[in-house]
Amino acid sequence: MTSAKITPFNLSAQFNPSVFLLLTLSAFFLFSGVCPAAAVSDGVFYTDLSEYNSTPDGAVFLIVDGLGSYYLFPELKGETLSNESVQKAAVPVLSEIWNGGFRISEMKVPVPVTEKGHSVLVTGNPAADSVMVGYSDSTIMDILRQEDFLCIGIMQRGDFESMRGKFDVIIYDKTNSVNNMDFTIQTNSFDGSNQKIINDIVSVFESQKSRASSYTDSKDTGERYAGYNRWGLDTAYEVLSVMEKYPGQKFILVVSVGAVDSTGHYRGYYAYLDVVEKLDSDLKKLFEKCRRNNIFFLLSSDHGMSFESQDKKGGGHSSTKYSKVKETLNIPFIIYGNSIQKSVYYSETSQEDVVPTLMSLFNIPAQPRFSKGNILPAKENPALYIQAQDSVQVQLFKLTGDGEESVFNSLGFDRNGGFSGYSIAGLTPGSYLLKWEAADSKTKYVQSELRFQIFADTTIDLSDYLTKPAASILPDFKSGQNSNSDSDSGFLPFKKPIYFLLIAIINIIGIGGIYYLYKKEGFSKE
Secondary structure, eight states: OOOOOOOOOOTTSOOOHHHHHHHHHHHHHHHTTOOSOEEEETTEEESSHHHHHHSOSEEEEEEETTOOGGGTOTTOOOBOTTOOBOOOOOOHHHHHHHHTSEEEEEEEOSSOOHHHHHHHHHHOOTTOOHHHHTSTTOSHHHHHHHTTOEEEEEESSSOOHHHHTTSSEEEEESSOOSSSOOEEEEEOOSSSTTHHHHHHHHHHHHHHHHHHHHHSOOSSHHHHHHHHHHHHHHHHHHHHHHHTTSTTOOEEEEEEEOHHHHHHHHTOHHHHHHHHHHHHHHHHHHHHHHHHTTOEEEEEOSOOOEESOSSSSOEESSSHHHHTSHHHHEEEEEEESTTBOOEEEOSOEEGGGHHHHHHHHTTOOOOOTTOOOOOOSOBSSOOEEEEEEEEEEEEEEEEETTEEEEEEEGGGTOSSSOEEEEEEEOOOSEEEEEEEEESSTTOOBSOSEEEEEESSOEEEEGGGGBOOOTTSOOOOOOTTOOOOTTOOTTOOTTOSHHHHHHHHHHHHHHHHHHHHHIIIIITOOO
């Protein structure tokens, strides 16, 4: 056995005031219960700063018009209206994406119509239409722009006027026609920022517009339709090349391709599968660029597609005989990117869930004003958003088999008033205990702690627990929860000023003792 050599500690070493101060502060924070989280801005905290540093700055949101999940996912068994079994398209690229990311098995659309489907996908409201899209703060583009995102659109479908007005820059097909394309570029003036980037993107759009006919000049009908989709994917690829020159610029790129829907309507079941397979092959280049550049990739659709039989030429989604069947109503939703779970979610979900889930990827608690969807558990490490009417101090514990493990303590960042809102990101799924106390003694709560579970981003509004006037009806709370807002309830160790005084006295005594030893003998030079 090799013995370890012990080096004696030399008390005669030169005293270093900076090191001493650092050690003193470290000891203070260690014993004062301050959380191990890192603040990235007022009220925004990460339990693991590496997650903050690795969160993508951008997202590509691909909307494939008319793509139904029953033609993709192996667990779903679809049929034509004639009860013929629906085959699956061969999609190795998409399979790689969803096997390495998160996908929804069953997501239903409220109305299988192009305008309404695109409207739901940007507002999160199941009753959305082009009018709702036009309202202020109604879309993901409105909210993301408030977070300094650049909003870019490439749209062959869903490009109605109110939608176009939500992007900083967009190229769209005025005719929505594979055989008679008319691509038009539109820029919208918001705050005048990012003009250089927008100009670079416009240059890309102009170049791709001039080349559009080369994508659809084949005599083969199937290749023409596939080329229409390919133009949209290639244009998105070129936009990402522009964004590579502006690292750190946050952005969302919404791409809507239309040839899958057109093929379903005019060319039938087998041609539909063929154009989906060609789209899959053409998608590889764009997806790989997203993966290399740490960009979220999302794929969904406005609605699915149904066919009367495999041999008949056309299909549909909005007419009466098609609009109520599962092949029309179910769409894919796939997310790939850093911090995304590798899993399949089998519970039934709705199209309006796409919007809040997309916002959660960037740890943004704000939602479009009409959003009614739910956040899906796509992230490995969800976030907790705490809202209050006034400033509060909060403490968060993870509940484990061994008891309570401190995760976050707001006193470590602001010992005076705290914040009225907290975003705590990077949490592990599981059970938690939240304790809170108003910074202002005039603010009273009927309870000061709450036990809950987190599997996806979760919002807790503490105003729900404010003391109500005597005449009002208070909500029922679970047994064991304290309804006295003045009660200690085992809360923060620094609840009263006396604790701050005791800590100050202890530190003064410690500093004085060390200084005495230093002057007397402990740190004298030899």
